[in-house]
Amino acid sequence: xxTLEKRPTPSRFWSAATPVVAVILTMIAGGLLFALxxxxxxxxxxxxxxxxxxxxxAWYLRGQLLVKAGPLILIAIGLSLGFRAGIWNIGAExxxxxxxxxxxxxxxxxxxxxxxxxxxxxxxxxxFGGWLWGTIPAILKTRFNTNEILVSLMLVYVAERIxxxxxxxxxxxxxxxxFPGSRNFAQYPAASNPELIMxxxxxxxxxxxxxxxxxxxxxxxxHILGFQIKLAGQAPRAARFHGVNPARMVxxxxxxxxxxAGLAGVFEVTGPAGQISIxxxxxxxxxxxxxxxxxxxxxxxxxLAGLLMALTYIGGEMASTNLGLPAAAIQAFxxxxxxxxxxxxxxxxxxxxxxxxxxx
Amino acid sequence: MDLGGINPAVxxxxxxxxxxxxxxxxxxxxxxxxxxxLNVGVEGMMIMGAICGFITAVSTxxxxxxxxxxxxxxxxxxxxxxxxxxxLLANQVATGLALTLFGLGxxxxxxxxxxxxxxxxxxxxxxxxxxxxPVIGVILFSHDWVVYFSIAIIAAVWAVLxxxxxxxxxxxxxxxxxxxxxxGYKVGRVRLLAILFGGAMAGMGGAYISLIRVPxxxxxxxxxxxxxxxxxxVFASWKPWRVLIGGYLFxxxxxxxxxxxxxxxxxxxxxxxxxxxxxxxxxxxxMSSGKGRASLNAPAALGxxxxxxx
Numbered sequence: 001x002x003t004l005e006k007r008p009t010p011s012r013f014w015s016a017a018t019p020v021v022a023v024i025l026t027m028i029a030g031g032l033l034f035a036l037x038x039x040x041x042x043x044x045x046x047x048x049x050x051x052x053x054x055x056x057x058a059w060y061l062r063g064q065l066l067v068k069a070g071p072l073i074l075i076a077i078g079l080s081l082g083f084r085a086g087i088w089n090i091g092a093e094x095x096x097x098x099x100x101x102x103x104x105x106x107x108x109x110x111x112x113x114x115x116x117x118x119x120x121x122x123x124x125x126x127x128f129g130g131w132l133w134g135t136i137p138a139i140l141k142t143r144f145n146t147n148e149i150l151v152s153l154m155l156v157y158v159a160e161r162i163x164x165x166x167x168x169x170x171x172x173x174x175x176x177x178x179f180p181g182s183r184n185f186a187q188y189p190a191a192s193n194p195e196l197i198m199x200x201x202x203x204x205x206x207x208x209x210x211x212x213x214x215x216x217x218x219x220x221x222x223h224i225l226g227f228q229i230k231l232a233g234q235a236p237r238a239a240r241f242h243g244v245n246p247a248r249m250v251x252x253x254x255x256x257x258x259x260x261a262g263l264a265g266v267f268e269v270t271g272p273a274g275q276i277s278i279x280x281x282x283x284x285x286x287x288x289x290x291x292x293x294x295x296x297x298x299x300x301x302x303x304l305a306g307l308l309m310a311l312t313y314i315g316g317e318m319a320s321t322n323l324g325l326p327a328a329a330i331q332a333f334x335x336x337x338x339x340x341x342x343x344x345x346x347x348x349x350x351x352x353x354x355x356x357x358x359x360x
Numbered sequence: 361m362d363l364g365g366i367n368p369a370v371x372x373x374x375x376x377x378x379x380x381x382x383x384x385x386x387x388x389x390x391x392x393x394x395x396x397x398l399n400v401g402v403e404g405m406m407i408m409g410a411i412c413g414f415i416t417a418v419s420t421x422x423x424x425x426x427x428x429x430x431x432x433x434x435x436x437x438x439x440x441x442x443x444x445x446x447x448l449l450a451n452q453v454a455t456g457l458a459l460t461l462f463g464l465g466x467x468x469x470x471x472x473x474x475x476x477x478x479x480x481x482x483x484x485x486x487x488x489x490x491x492x493x494p495v496i497g498v499i500l501f502s503h504d505w506v507v508y509f510s511i512a513i514i515a516a517v518w519a520v521l522x523x524x525x526x527x528x529x530x531x532x533x534x535x536x537x538x539x540x541x542x543x544g545y546k547v548g549r550v551r552l553l554a555i556l557f558g559g560a561m562a563g564m565g566g567a568y569i570s571l572i573r574v575p576x577x578x579x580x581x582x583x584x585x586x587x588x589x590x591x592x593x594v595f596a597s598w599k600p601w602r603v604l605i606g607g608y609l610f611x612x613x614x615x616x617x618x619x620x621x622x623x624x625x626x627x628x629x630x631x632x633x634x635x636x637x638x639x640x641x642x643x644x645x646x647m648s649s650g651k652g653r654a655s656l657n658a659p660a661a662l663g664x665x666x667x668x669x670x
Contacts, residue, residue: 332465
């Protein structure tokens with residue numbers, strides 16, 4: 001009879017090893033899934049995890065890696081702070097959309113003025129939009145005690161409706177012959193977010209993601225606020241005695257993660273996406289939840305997890321064009337990764353012991 | 361009698377139909393939460409039920425089997441949740457989120473090739489002349505069996521929780537799992553059964569969307585209904601009959617906004633279609649604040665991991 005015995009402190013080894021084990025288990029289970037779909041599992045896994053890095057088109061796809069990883073990392077860093085404090089912001093997708101709409105609105109309002117100030121203003125507006133959308137559940141939680149999980153998630157659907165109104169209505173390109181979607185920022189240099197170094201996929205959003213990783217690392221390791229966030233999650237009562245104001249913590253974590261998601265949104269819409277369109281958002285806000293957990297809510301871990309998740313996006317696209325693997329398969333694959341991660345995580349906090357039944 | 365081109369009797373009848381998916385999912389989740397488990401993966405279980413039910417109904421040609429298939433699909437995903445949270449002691453919120461993300465992906469994978477197919481029809485229950493009664497006939501006697509089933513299951517859950525030993529054990533496990541364990545009740549087993557029931561109900565609710573309400577398969581067909589069901593449990597303060605009130609309230613709002621869209625209201629479609637979500641938030645605010653706030657009635661062990669050291 002197997003029983004679980006709680007460890008006095010979480011195992012440091014397993015804490016680092018579980019994501020790796022989870023990825024390997026997901027590859028095996030994913031291979032089985034792909035075999036069920038009638039695809040060669042080895043070829044599918046190689047197409048997803050190997051070819052984008054070392055295959056024939058790697059010179060191009062490696063650049064795409066940063067394009068996809070940038071927003072994932074930026075959003076996941078924000079989410080991880082809240083998750084550490086036990087504050088569940090799962091509406092990052094909505095904050096991402098609102099950031100994009102706010103940022104794009106500033107840029108489109110300034111069209112066709114050429115000024116160096118336009119792009120920074122758009123970035124600030126994007127962060128503000130995301131902050132605003134994240135602060136709504138925070139205020140409702142602190143003032144009215146509502147559940148932030150439900151409110152932040154509901155606001156995603158609201159944001160999606162506003163996005164379709166923006167793409168079809170108030171932000172539509174007046175010279176677009178009636179097609180939905182805003183002006184393309186690639187044709188408006190003052191407001192565009194181009195690739196900084198050709199072929200690397202590096203744009204300002206990726207730079208922001210790296211800066212966020214560094215700041216989050218310092219915050220959590222060296223700053224009193226980081227200590228308070230960790231304390232609020234691990235021992236809420238002790239945190240209160242320490243003088244941590246729970247309401248302030250909620251406002252801070254939701255607001256900050258919203259602002260980072262908003263930043264990701266405005267960088268995406270001015271750069272890789274190019275314009276506000278009905279479906280420019282591809283679920284980064286939800287995938288970032290997986291990234292945050294896979295990175296063990298640790299900034300460096302999130303950096304690696306974001307790159308890995310970006311790899312599955314790119315590899316998934318390749319597998320879908322080359323092998324005819326349905327695009328949805330990769331989404332199921334990513335969800336499976338989170339399952340395995342949560343499952344093997346038991347090893348971090350518990351020891352598995354063999355006991356004869358009834359001996360105790 | 362018409363109000364702005366909307367017939368009230370037809371409106372009531374159609375809100376009863378519209379609210380079935382969230383009613384079923386919410387009553388299932390209520391039982392799960394009463395046992396002390398917070399499963400936020402309702403959306404994932406619903407959409408798995410929607411696709412499993414759809415595939416079963418299309419391939420067998422029998423809509424009744426479709427609902428059974430939907431319940432099985434929802435319960436299968438719920439079983440994964442139960443293993444992770446009860447045996448492997450994973451965080452319930454994180455696992456619930458994983459359930460939703462995985463369910464959305466897997467359902468759209470399974471649904472490849474089922475787009476644009478019509479499922480077999482489920483007819484109304486034949487009440488004979490009763491259905492021809494003015495107003496009452498339309499409201500009470502014109503529905504398919506699932507509408508009556510959803511009300512019956514709420515009554516059954518209420519009766520079981522209030523009057524039976526099973527209900528008492530379930531509530532004891534949800535209020536204080538250590539005490540229930542000390543009394544010799546199998547906390548894990550009770551919770552497993554509650555989670556499976558919740559999954560089956562959510563799956564049936566999802567199957568209702570794809571088989572009757574829409575009726576066809578598209579990706580992401582549940583569109584947040586699972587999350588609204590979670591909100592309704594809070595709205596209902598964990599009381600079965602209030603689930604019915606909450607469900608009909610939300611059903612009413614979604615039907616009303618659809619009718620307003622159809623009758624060419626001056627409010628843009630986008631703003632109308634966001635109203636169910638905004639009203640969910642509003643209701644959560646009203647129910648969660650103030651002295652009589654709903655959260656006071658929440659099961660005491662809700663969302664806590666149970667690990668028996670002995």
